[in-house]
Structure formats: structure tokens, C-alpha cells
């Protein structure tokens with residue numbers, strides 16, 4: 001069981017986000033907890049994305065992404081965008097969204113959003129660290145509270161992805 005180390009990593013407090021991507025008229029979105037601010041001037045945010053995701057192809061082509069910050073009540077959206085691929089289902093169908101300044105999808109009812117243009121895309125182990133310059137953003141629900149990654153439990157099924165040798169930690 002590697003759930004012990006997964007539990008340690010859940011104590012890195014992050015929110016849960018839906019990352020919208022667009023390449024022209026082609027759009028998709030996926031759930032991501034690995035999102036961080038990395039600079040004030042210029043304003044830069046970074047996401048970490050598995051290059052096997054359908055979203056990565058659109059991200060590479062369009063070089064834009066939007067970070068939709070989920071509210072505590074939006075766990076169902078985290079599941080919708082985070083447990084199925086845009087290769088097999090149109091995840092944006094039936095969801096209220098609009099195109100942001102970059103063209104990336106912004107979800108109606110999210111806590112806040114950031115609209116970004118990609119400035120770099122580098123290998124980071126089995127993921128890609130994609131940095132974006134923030135070109136737009138707003139708080140949409142000022143009284144809302146963020147969904148915290150730890151509250152999603154093993155929704156991302158990451159417990160089995162941690163190296164087995166870490167099991168001996170606990």
C-alpha cells in the first residue's frame with residue numbers, strides 16, 4: 001500500500017481547478033490540483049500536466065489556458081473533468097462556459113478564474129510544467145470558498161502512482 005505517502009502529499013494544501021484549453025475552435029478542460037503562482041512581474045502561474053492528457057495536445061497547439069478555481073460545493077465538476085478524457089467525451093457539452101480573452105473556456109459559477117498565455121513548457125518528470133502569463137482574471141463568487149485538494153480524497157486515483165519504496169515511511 002502506498003496510500004501512506006499519498007496522504008502525506010495531500011497535506012500540501014492546494015485548491016482544485018478546472019484548466020480550460022483551446023486551439024482555435026477546439027476546446028477541452030481537465031481537473032488539476034498542481035497549480036501555483038511563480039512571479040509578480042510579470043504575473044506568472046504554472047500548471048503541471050500529464051502530456052498523455054487530451055488537453056495537452058490542445059495546450060501545445062493553442063498555447064493558452066484558463067484556470068477555473070472550483071468552489072467547495074463543486075466536487076462533482078472536479079469529478080466530471082478529472083475522471084474522463086476529452087478523447088472519449090465532450091466534457092464541455094452541457095456545462096455553462098464562455099470563451100475568455102485567450103479563447104480558453106471559463107466556467108460559469110467558478111470561484112475565480114485566470115486567463116493565461118503560455119510562456120514556457122518544460123519537462124518535469126512524468127509531467128510538463130507549463131508556465132503562463134496572466135492576461136485576465138476575476139473573482140466571480142466573492143463570498144465563495146475554495147475546494148481543497150485533500151477534500152477530494154483519492155478522486156484522482158493517485159495513491160497507486162506514488163513510488164512503492166515510499167511505503168516504508170509509514
Ligand SMILES: Cc1cc2nc3c(=O)[nH]c(=O)nc-3n(C[C@H](O)[C@H](O)[C@H](O)COP(=O)(O)O)c2cc1C
Nearest residue numbers: 031032033034049050053054055082084085086156
Ligand atoms: C482532484 C484531481 C486533481 C488532478 N490534478 C491533476 C493535475 O494537477 N495535473 C494533471 O495532469 N492531471 C490531474 N488530474 C487528472 C486529470 O484531470 C484527468 O486525467 C483528466 O481526465 C484528463 O483529461 P483530458 O484527457 O480530457 O485532458 C487530476 C484529477 C483529479 C480528480
